[in-house]
Amino acid sequence: MPSSETTPSRKDTVSPEEWQLRVDLAAAYRLVAHFGWDELVFTHISARIPGKEHHFLINPYGMMFDEITASSLVRIDQHGHKVNADDNDVNPAGFTIHSAVHAVREDAQCVMHTHTTEGVAVSTLEDGLQPLSQQSLFPLSNLAYHDYEGVALREDEKARLQADLGMNNFMILRNHGLLTTGESIADAFLGMYILQKACEVQLQAMATGQKLVRIDDSILAGIQQQASTVTRGLGGKLAWPGLLRRLDRIDDSFRT
Template sequence: MEGKVSEEEWKLRVDLAAAYRLIAHYGWDDLIFTHMSVRIPGPEHHFLLNPYNLMFEEVTASSLVKVDMAGNPVDPTPFIANPAGFTIHSAVHMSREDANAVIHLHTPHGQAVAAHGEGLLPLTQTAMLVRGDLAFHDYEGVATDHDERERIVADLGHKNAMLLRNHGTLSVGSTVGEAFIRIYFLERACQAQIMALSAGEAINHPPQGTPEIAAEQGAQGLKLAAQFLAWPALLRKAYRLDPHFAT
């Protein structure tokens, strides 16, 4: 696909393919299930999505499928698309101009915290950095009903991360890197919470007021990390792991 699409689209393809490879590297994939998507600039409302029959570790920039708002392929493709799997993503993309990238995962730690009555607790610095930007959506069954999109959008509001109750985690960003850094922090916070709660009842809670301070610091620092620090480093890591993703 390189040279057959615009330079802007190709860069988005490389970033998204890198995100798929990194998700697989960190063990956050769920066989072929869940998705990450990115909006292609322009009036057509087209998006890039993973082929439904590839493992995340197999995704490349060229294999990503260009879909419309219904999740249907725009161009002929040898790969399988999954319109039903685009339900959550399309809801967020269509309602938020700033939500250029959407990541949705089903990790065990994310699902465990999503099933916890109190959701994400302010037990660690990582949790406190993202907790103020976290929304919740109640489980309604496998997300194939397009009517659910309105409720997902209403629950997300202006937040940039979400716990889908009894289901998993979600993040959005103006770039793939921004969405990835958000999901990284959220997943690490969920993992730490499960580990802390399993260690016994002697939990040290932060002093009053500090979760709010950390939330403000997280909102300010995340975009900087995504744009200039962590995401460029993660891209270098993706190339070291397997540069084939960028083909």
């Protein structure tokens, strides 16, 4: 069973760039746990390591999200197989969705996937995410849907998922969950934060049983026309440093 306490430090064995990537990715895992978006040891956040090898970082199988550290993250190839023999094992099947996105989206350094109650609930609604809040406008500016095809293990599903995602940064996987991509780990995380919040607001509003006021289509159209600017840098330069400070106050072991 993998354990952060028995994982040797990787800081002196990787480049400074990879180490910073590891710290940020470990922080993202801890933040997912902090906000209650994790599902035991399931779901994943992946990050592309710069370089021609097309390697990625992902969580070791069996480690809780609030246990992830920079050193415990596993370097894998594009097929989901670990590169370093002494690393903890991973779940190759868990990388299926991520590998599909990374294969066609060079701009997506990070891919985040969650199974939150609110995200799955909205994914079951025929009309999906609705323009009911300011938070919903950002995902709706470039939101894709992918129909459920069973547990995502089949190679032939990748092409359909890739086609459905296109160049969007937000995706609702029908009857399954949420997915975001970003040019940085911070951007993918902030995208997920906004998408998750939009789902939470929608469900609470629907639960009142009262008639809902939708945001005017003209406002949504304006946001969609500006999608390349309103969804770029979703707070990475502002919110991310503060989130790291919050983690440091709670438990800074993610940096080890």
